[in-house]
Amino acid sequence: MNRSTLANKVQRDVSSLRENYTKGGLLEEELPDHPIKLFKEWFDEAVQSGTHEPNAMALATTDADGHANVRYVLMKGIKENSIQFYTNYESDKGKELSVNPYASVVFWWPELERQVRIRGSVEKMSEEKSSAYFKSRPRGSQIGAWASDQSRLAHGREELEERFKNEEEKYGVEEIPKPPFWGGYEIHIEQVEFWQGRPGRLHDRVQFARHESKWEKKRLQP
Numbered sequence: 001m002n003r004s005t006l007a008n009k010v011q012r013d014v015s016s017l018r019e020n021y022t023k024g025g026l027l028e029e030e031l032p033d034h035p036i037k038l039f040k041e042w043f044d045e046a047v048q049s050g051t052h053e054p055n056a057m058a059l060a061t062t063d064a065d066g067h068a069n070v071r072y073v074l075m076k077g078i079k080e081n082s083i084q085f086y087t088n089y090e091s092d093k094g095k096e097l098s099v100n101p102y103a104s105v106v107f108w109w110p111e112l113e114r115q116v117r118i119r120g121s122v123e124k125m126s127e128e129k130s131s132a133y134f135k136s137r138p139r140g141s142q143i144g145a146w147a148s149d150q151s152r153l154a155h156g157r158e159e160l161e162e163r164f165k166n167e168e169e170k171y172g173v174e175e176i177p178k179p180p181f182w183g184g185y186e187i188h189i190e191q192v193e194f195w196q197g198r199p200g201r202l203h204d205r206v207q208f209a210r211h212e213s214k215w216e217k218k219r220l221q222p
């Protein structure tokens with residue numbers, strides 16, 4: 001099959017891909033006052049569903065020109081009004097968050113036919129909290145954090161492996177400190193949308209929005 005025939009076949013197949021969602025519903029009487037309660041329930045169910053990386057979330061930020069950028073990161077903490085993730089502060093996402101400290105994340109749990117979107121302002125975690133988490137990471141990940149200038153140009157795979165080896169040798173059996181350019185971010189939750197797939201594309205969508213300390217809920221059309 002030549003490349004253009006294959007491209008046409010893929011195009012045809014993509015347009016005919018569709019699922020009917022039948023696994024659940026989300027009704028007003030099931031909603032708690034605080035969205036984090038429902039988020040924790042849904043997250044626990046996602047873990048139990050056996051989905052791969054249930055804490056993976058697509059994180060959208062914007063650059064200085066207002067252009068969007070999205071990539072996956074792992075949620076590493078849930079608090080009453082925030083969720084957390086860790087990264088390199090000098091990466092593209094880190095630079096974007098320093099220009100516009102606001103983010104949107106989305107989780108997709110296919111086994112449950114559920115999506116959750118969260119938006120809010122973003123703040124760096126304290127050095128103490130980031131260091132405490134860094135300590136709990138596997139040694140290989142700690143070395144990797146030192147070895148990678150995340151998002152900058154790499155001159156081949158070999159260079160990366162060389163840098164990893166150098167860092168490994170530098171620390172030997174010593175404890176590896178947290179790099180100053182690496183740490184956590186907290187997303188202070190301002191809006192959460194719960195989406196449950198339903199038959200006939202008549203999905204349930206409930207949005208919670210925070211107004212000062214109160215949460216308002218509304219149903220949105222699918």
Ligand SMILES: Cc1cc2nc3c(=O)[nH]c(=O)nc-3n(C[C@H](O)[C@H](O)[C@H](O)COP(=O)(O)O)c2cc1C
Nearest residue numbers: 053056071072073074086087088091092093094151
């Ligand atoms: C499932 C998954 C989880 C990831 N988790 C993280 C993470 O927690 N932190 C991180 O910095 N990058 C993580 N990455 C890599 C990012 O998607 C991305 O490639 C990297 O952070 C550079 O992004 P940037 O150049 O936009 O800053 C993950 C990738 C995948 C696919």
